[in-house]
Amino acid sequence: MMNVLPQIYRDELLYSVLSRYKRMCGMQSRRALLKDVYGESKMLTSIFLPQYLERFRENLPPYCKITVDELILNHTMFPFYTSFFSKERSNSILNMMVNGCGKSIENLVGFSGGKVKPYNRLRYCPRCYSEDIDEYGESFWRRLHQVPGVLYCLKHETLLESTIVPSTEKYADYWCADTDVCNATFKDDTYDERIMELNWTYIKNTMFLMNGDYQKKELPDIVDFYVDRLREKGFASANGFIYMNDFVHQFLQFYPSHYLSLMQSNVDENQQANWLRLFVRNNAKNRSPLRHLLVLQFLGISAEEFFHDQSILGRISARVNHVPSFDLEARRNAWLKIIEDNPGLNRSQLKEIGKGLHTWIYKHDIEWYERVTPRVGARKKRTPVIDWAKRDDECLELAKQAVESILNREGKPIRVLASTIRQEIGVRRWFDSRKLVYTRQFIEQVTEDIHSYRIRKIRWAIGELEREGVNVTVYKVQLYAGFGGNNKKVAELIAKVMETSLA
Ligand SMILES: [Zn+2]
DSSP: OOSOOOOOOTTBOHHHHHHHHHHHTTOOOHHHHHHHHHSOSSOOOOSSSOOOHHHHHHHSOTTOOOOHHHHHHHHSSHHHHTTTSOHHHHHHHHHHHHHOOSSOHHHHTTTTTSSSOOOSEEEEOHHHHHHHHHHHSSOOOBSGGGSTTOOBOTTTOOBOEEEEEESSOTTOOOOOSSTTTOOSOOOOOOSOHHHHHHHHHHHHHHHHHHHTOSOOOOHHHHHHHHHHHHHHTTSBOTTOOBOHHHHHHHHHHHSOHHHHHHTTOOOOTTOTTOHHHHHTSSOOOOOOHHHHHHHHHHTTOOHHHHHHOOOOOSSSOOOOOOOOSSOHHHHHHHHHHHHHHSTTOOHHHHHHHTHHHHHHHHHHOHHHHHHHSOOOOOOSOOOOOOOHHHHHHHHHHHHHHHHHHHHTOSSSOOOOOHHHHHHHHTOOGGGGOTTOHHHHHHHHHHOOOHHHHHHHHHHHHHHHHHHTTOOOOHHHHHHHTTOOSOOHHHHHHHHHHHHHHHO
């Protein structure tokens, strides 16, 4: 029986609480601690997914009211590792943690078989560490910092540091997050802005999973959901056939390869069985939550949207979609153009030509689509005569509207690039055709270099902070605009912009 229990901090690993307890009682051996905590000195322990928690709770001092469920949901890695499991499967893991099962739960959730490994050393944020010491006189191990793929501390925007404390050993000792293993010096962020931006979203999604406030989904529904979203983006046919090469290719355009290797998720485009191809197919393979989040982020969907969206139809989703901010008319014209320029082609051939556009119209404007789109069998193939000049005019118009809409968008500015313009219009590769001379020229002209984009983002952040009545400083602007706190070049740029905008 334990007579005391140290205060448990928010997001603290149970392992960390026990380590502090051990230190507090001046215990030397792991065995003595186990005897005290579980009433047994020889047992399997785990930092991330501990078990026998009912027994542990029974040994707690009577004043301590924490429940076993609270321990598991708020102080272990259970919510993260079971987030994409079915209700049945995660309940079974939960039961093992409550009552104990005598074997390693890590293996059951895919630590050993999976390709995404947990960090094998405990991690911490140097700034959190020094704040903790100031505030509490001690620090502790946070759950969020141990999640694979979490590179930063969300609060301080600093890179997390690794320690010497092993995290996955079955008979690991109990280490406190103290001066022996942590310190308050932090390294400069060496990753580029895109990586930070990507990881930011990943961390927020992770936090949503850790909070655990959502309904579980079954694996076949999850895969169906992916197929639905892929279809909307033009990566799958109406009956769910995935255009795998396109999908993989775009995925690799979206994620820098350096980021994918940081996330233990490199994709070899030439390999037929790369993880991404297998991921969106119906099979019982273990899928790491990290990779679910990568795929969702690529699809532009947050973990919250994913779990709160219960409408999977397998065919066309009934979900209300965000209606793009510009003209239906322009899209209709572009579609008519495709029909006109390609006489004799059947629907699926037309769709191939205007993939993204087709997807959009098919979803949002189906009646009109049915009316105007010819339903012909594949006749003798005629070489379509395309009036490229005319099409160029129309595409130029679309591109102009898209740029305006990107520049006038609410919230954090998006960089004007060929890819963001295409995204805004909802068209794909055909838009980059060399024959669209003026359109290409225009896109080249408006493409923002990184410097101008930064300035635009800085001005936006200054405006937002002023609107909120905040006393604007370089540092605040830096954080608000998402640059991170350590980039000296950016800090200088911000100071310059502030001078000119205040003058
Ligand atoms: Zn921190």
